[in-house]
Amino acid sequence: MSKPTTTGSAPTAFTPREMMAIAAGRFIADGDIVFAGTGVALLAAGCAKRVQAPGAVIFFETGGIDPTLDEIPLAVADSRVMDGACINAGIIEAFSYVSNPRLHTIAFLGAAQIDRYGNLNSTCIGDYHHPTVRFSGSGGACDAGSLAAGFIVFMEHSPRKFVEKLDYLTTPGWLEGGESRRAAGFARGGPIAVVTDLCVLRFDETTKEMYLAERYPGVSDDDVVANTGFALDVSRAVEALPPTAEELRILRDEVDPQRLILG
Amino acid sequence: MSEPEQIGGKLMSLERAVRTFVKRGDQVALGGFTISRNPMALVYEIARQSIGDLHLVAHSNGQALDVLVGAGCVRRIEIAYGGNGRFAPTCVRFRKAVERGAVVVEDYSNYQMALRFLAGALNVPFMPTKSGLHTDLVRLDGFSPELRRVAALPAKKLVVLPDPFDGEEGDVVLLPALKPDVALMHAQQVGDDGTVRIKGLTFADIEQAKAAKAVVVTCEQVVPAADLRRDPDQNALPPFLIDAVVPLPFAAHPTACHLFYDYDPQHLNEYRAAARDDGAYESWLREWVYSVADHDEYLAKVGDERLQRIKADPVRGYAVGLDRR
Known part of the structure; x- marks a missing residue:
């Protein structure tokens, strides 16, 4: 399935990656504590902080809390996560913030596979004991998915990644849907949205099944369905607001001027 | 650098520290995190001494894990994450070794592994x-x-x-709980009494050191204990937990050491390229590990110009404006 590489015309033409960063950033509210990974997550957090959530705090599982992000970290252990930080914690302390019930901690996560309930695989393809492809593993993803007040997932949209059944369940989403997450022993949390290069997906209040919420300008329902490996409800879909000129300026000139992540 | 009198017998060469404290089949905890403060000089020396059958335990490790696995020193791994951030989202030799069945892996998460080290440090059976x-x-x-x-x-x-x-x-x-045979770590400073100071993020290094049966530390500098004791809340570990101290500037290269140097993007990129091909990787190991006599020779090979380029800004802690593509 072909996908658009850029949409619109100058000066508000944008790439899918730019749209992803801006769409995901819009989920962040002032006062949120944002558990950021690297990559697009950092762009999203950087945009949110400069657009609608100046009081949001970005922090890293390694323990760097509220750094300037004058330069983009290329790993969560990069010294740039400490630049001007209010505190340098250790890993255990960092997760004490993720799980603190006083804090509205939102995590940004990526994965190799996702299922209809927003459960994630970042461990392997094939049998766990004899994988055909091995990935990095959980890192802090399972912890953030278990303990944070909610999480937002970045995915490249393809049928190989949106699958009926995960090869390995690394990070708990809505598990089997309905009330199953709470029944498993999680007091809170769960996936809020999935942001892809085509659209934004959300989860039904009751069934916790994924549905198409917003398709990006230039993307059709069929494009999304063809790139999703399970049946998807598109009846509630609307077109996403395209990035504004100001959002694009902030992203390009302030958040990632070297285009280390934007490419 | 002061005369390190009080460290006494703990002050030793890289060669001797590894020969004394790392044995075939040991359970080894790796300090640092992805591309930061990995105990690289220790890892290269383990490879040079061909110490095999190691059982690695770590939360998120990158370059140290990958070189040990690539050099065939590792039989088993308990880990949360094997990656180098943008320089290798999954470490290449780690990935290949798991896919080929050359190492056995048991997966946990970062927090879970950190808690397991904490349990070991507290001498309780579980967390x-x-x-x-x-x-x-x-x-x-x-x-x-x-x-x-x-x-x-x-x-x-x-x-x-x-x-x-x-x-x-x-x-x-x-x-x-985890109680590794030895914890390997790199710190910025060790006092001449053996006190360890880690600047910046400590990851789970402190829990790993407290859980381990022996602790080997490489460091950028040995400094007078009085300097470190003027500000003890900046210190990470007391002398009595430390078994070997190896003063070795740039011993975390090509990973970063906060306030001293950044990661080396060119080295990490070249490493990843070589790691993709078995033959090229063998050549890489020969060139950068086996045919290098010691750490001085390694640094000479990296070259002053490169080491200057990654030198950290003393306030920011990293190399401002470094070309990181």
Whole structure:
């Protein structure tokens, strides 16, 4: 399935990656504590902080809390996560913030596979004991998915990644849907949205099944369905607001001027 | 640098520290995190001494893990993450070794591994968490029961139990303590009494050192103990936990050492390219590990110009404006 590489015309033409960063950033509210990974997550957090959530705090599982992000970290252990930080914690302390019930901690996560309930695989393809492809593993993803007040997932949209059944369940989403997450022993949390290069997906209040919420300008329902490996409800879909000129300026000139992540 | 009198017999060469404290089959905890403060000089020396059958334990490790696996020193791994951030989202030799069945892996999460080191540090059998309930981290073992018995590992990967205090809290995951044979770490400074100062993020280095049966530290500088004792809340570990101190500037290269130097993007990129091909990787190991006599020769090979380029800004802690493509 072909996908658009850029949409619109100058000066508000944008790439899918730019749209992803801006769409995901819009989920962040002032006062949120944002558990950021690297990559697009950092762009999203950087945009949110400069657009609608100046009081949001970005922090890293390694323990760097509220750094300037004058330069983009290329790993969560990069010294740039400490630049001007209010505190340098250790890993255990960092997760004490993720799980603190006083804090509205939102995590940004990526994965190799996702299922209809927003459960994630970042461990392997094939049998766990004899994988055909091995990935990095959980890192802090399972912890953030278990303990944070909610999480937002970045995915490249393809049928190989949106699958009926995960090869390995690394990070708990809505598990089997309905009330199953709470029944498993999680007091809170769960996936809020999935942001892809085509659209934004959300989860039904009751069934916790994924549905198409917003398709990006230039993307059709069929494009999304063809790139999703399970049946998807598109009846509630609307077109996403395209990035504004100001959002694009902030992203390009302030958040990632070297285009280390934007490419 | 002051005369390090009080470290006494703990002050030693890289060669001797590895020969004395790292044995074939040992369980080894790797300090640092992805591309930061990995004990690289120790890792290269382990490879040079061909110490094999190692059982690695770490949360998120990158370059140190990958070189040890690539050099064939590793038999088993308990880990949360094997990656180098943008320089290798999954470490290449790690990935290949798992796919080929050359190493056996048991997966945990970062927090879970850190809690396991904490349990070891506190000398309690386990720590509880709510993280991982209902996932394959809990459902699937990496190690067989037979391996657990032979390798004297805990009989179970972990245990899920209802909260024994208040049933309404639901299940908890109990994670067995780790007590590695040796913890390898790199610090910025060690006092001439053996006090260790880590600047910047400590990751789980402190818990790893407290859990381990022996601790080997490479450091950028040995400084007078009085300097470190003027500000003790900046110090990470007391002298009596430290077994070997190896003063070795740039011993974390090509990973970063906060306030001293950044990661080396060119080296990490060249490494990743070589790691993709078995032949090219053998050549890389020969060039950068086996045919290099010691750390001085390694640094000469990296070259002053490169080391200057990655030198950290003393306030920011990293090399401002470094070309990181």
